[in-house]
Amino acid sequence: MIGINQKALKNLFQDFSRLRLAVVGDIMLDHYVWGKVERISPEAPVPVVDVESESIQPGGAANVAVNVQTLGANAFSVGVIGQDSEGDRLVESFTEHRMDTGGLIRLKERPTSVKTRVIAHNQHVVRADREVRNPLPVSVQDRIMEMLKREWELLDGVILEDYNKGLLTPRLIHRIIRTANEHGKPVYVDPKHQHFFEYRDVTVFKPNRQEVVSQMHLRNELDDDPEEVGGKLQERLNCRVLLVTLGEKGMFLFEKGKPMVRLPTQVKQVHDVSGAGDTVIATLSTAMTAGADARTAASIANFAAGIVCERVGTVPVEGSALIQRIQNAMEFE
Numbered sequence: 001m002i003g004i005n006q007k008a009l010k011n012l013f014q015d016f017s018r019l020r021l022a023v024v025g026d027i028m029l030d031h032y033v034w035g036k037v038e039r040i041s042p043e044a045p046v047p048v049v050d051v052e053s054e055s056i057q058p059g060g061a062a063n064v065a066v067n068v069q070t071l072g073a074n075a076f077s078v079g080v081i082g083q084d085s086e087g088d089r090l091v092e093s094f095t096e097h098r099m100d101t102g103g104l105i106r107l108k109e110r111p112t113s114v115k116t117r118v119i120a121h122n123q124h125v126v127r128a129d130r131e132v133r134n135p136l137p138v139s140v141q142d143r144i145m146e147m148l149k150r151e152w153e154l155l156d157g158v159i160l161e162d163y164n165k166g167l168l169t170p171r172l173i174h175r176i177i178r179t180a181n182e183h184g185k186p187v188y189v190d191p192k193h194q195h196f197f198e199y200r201d202v203t204v205f206k207p208n209r210q211e212v213v214s215q216m217h218l219r220n221e222l223d224d225d226p227e228e229v230g231g232k233l234q235e236r237l238n239c240r241v242l243l244v245t246l247g248e249k250g251m252f253l254f255e256k257g258k259p260m261v262r263l264p265t266q267v268k269q270v271h272d273v274s275g276a277g278d279t280v281i282a283t284l285s286t287a288m289t290a291g292a293d294a295r296t297a298a299s300i301a302n303f304a305a306g307i308v309c310e311r312v313g314t315v316p317v318e319g320s321a322l323i324q325r326i327q328n329a330m331e332f333e
Contacts, residue, residue, distance in 0.1 A: 004296050006327065013319050015290040016072035020154055022103070023068060023282075024144070024176060025061030025161030025168060025190075027079035028113040028131075029086045030314045032056070037120040049120050057314040058093050059115055060278070061161035064190070067282035067304075068159070069097050070316040073289075076151060078103035078144060079167055080136065086112035103147060105140065113165055133166050141172045148176065157186040157289040159281060160199070164192040173198045188285040189239075190277060197236065204288065205239040206281050209246045226262075230254040241294045245280060245305075253298045261295055266306035266329065279308045279317055300326065 004012070035049040058066050065077035077099065081087035083106050090112065094101050113131035117124055136144075144167075148158075158180050162168045173195060180187045186203035196215040199205060207215075212233065213222060222229050222244075234242045234254050242254040246265075253261040283304040287297035303326050304317045 004292070009323060009326065012287065012290055012292055013072060013323055016286055016319065017074075019073040019156045019286065019289050020076060021068050021073055021157050021159060021285060021289060022076045022078055022148065022151060022155050023061055023065040023159045023161060024078040024148070025064070025159075026113065026163035026165035027058075027062045027077065027081055027090065027104070027167075028060035028115055028163070028165075029090055030057045030059035030063070031114055031116040032314075033116065033118045035118070035120050037125070047120070047125060049118055049125055056089055056093070058090055059314055060113065060163050060165070061167075062090060062094075063278040063314050063316065064159060064161045064282045065099065066093075066097055067279050067316045068286055069099050070318050071283060071286050071322070072319040073286050074100070076100050076103050076155070078147060080105045080107055080110060080140065082106065082111040083108045084111055086114050105143060105147075107140070131165060133164065135166045135169045136172070138171070141169060141175075144172065145175055145179075148179070152179070152183045152185065155185055157188065157203075157285060159188045159190070159285050160202075161190050161278070161281065162192045162195060164194045168195060170195060170198045177201055186285075186289060188281060188288075190281040199239075200237050202237070202239050204241045204243065204284060204294075205234075205237055206243045206245065206277075206284065208277060209244060209249075212244055226252050227254075227260045230260055241288075243280075243284065243294075243298055243301075245277060251298060251302055253295060255294050261298075263298060263302050266303045266325075276305045276308045278314075279304045283317070283322070303329065 032055045034053045035051040037047040037049055039048050041048050061079055065075040068075035081090055081104055091101055110132050116128045118126050177187055188204040189199045189202050190206050244252040248265055250265040251263040280301045283301035284297050287300050304322050307317050
């Protein structure tokens with residue numbers, strides 16, 4: 001059960017429109033090359049893809065921001081892009097989604113991160129990344145903090161989306177969390193391996209299974225005794241809510257003072273997992289900021305992830321589609 005009736009669900013989504021959430025993190029452009037494979041190259045044992053079309057979508061932290069926006073809230077994306085055509089495409093995409101572009105810092109010396117995925121017959125063939133992963137200069141980190149300081153009174157929460165591409169340094173992470181806590185703003189984190197344990201004292205910490213196993217040096221403990229693992233991690237990070245995504249196995253939800261909850265997956269058939277984690281953190285953060293309890297917000301995010309995994313490519317979830325999916329799938333009280 002999702003723990004919310006149909007009227008309350010609609011009211012919750014209507015409340016999204018009053019929210020303004022900052023999304024701070026590694027902004028990328030997702031470039032898709034679509035085609036078909038009918039032969040193997042005579043030059044090497046690799047498939048030859050006959051290209052039929054190409055498309056681009058905001059990726060990484062930009063995808064999180066777009067998801068927040070399409071759910072019905074107002075996203076303020078904060079990050080770095082290049083002074084290049086790819087950066088122009090991201091600005092255009094944000095404008096098309098009616099998003100504030102004032103948080104985008106354009107640097108000549110740091111090209112826009114681009115992930116190119118070649119897809120044939122709805123299957124990934126190869127991915128090519130073009131990016132700079134060096135930590136941001138201190139001067140640029142300070143610009144980000146100054147930008148956020150001007151926005152604090154207008155913000156309802158902050159999402160930190162870390163892809164280990166250099167924007168979220170320990171110095172910047174600590175400053176954002178400390179300042180957000182001083183202003184009483186919730187902080188939601190989607191971490192990666194490198195700075196995993198830097199995110200202390202946040203509202204929500206949302207790692208995936210691989211990240212937890214790697215950073216806590218586990219073997220089978222997450223399967224054998226997830227409550228003990230979750231409890232230890234939650235205590236170490238001092239986070240109010242810990243949500244561990246498990247891919248096709250769903251999610252583990254841990255809240256301080258409450259028993260663990262396991263949420264089974266809501267995906268019907270997996271076609272592509274690209275962007276699923278982005279959708280989860282965006283939906284969870286938006287719902288909790290609007291007043292949903294952690295279990296309800298996690299359940300809604302679980303449905304959103306199911307929609308994304310059934311599609312190919314990085315595609316945000318519309319609020320209306322998510323409501324319809326929940327209504328079709330759940331038995332309301």
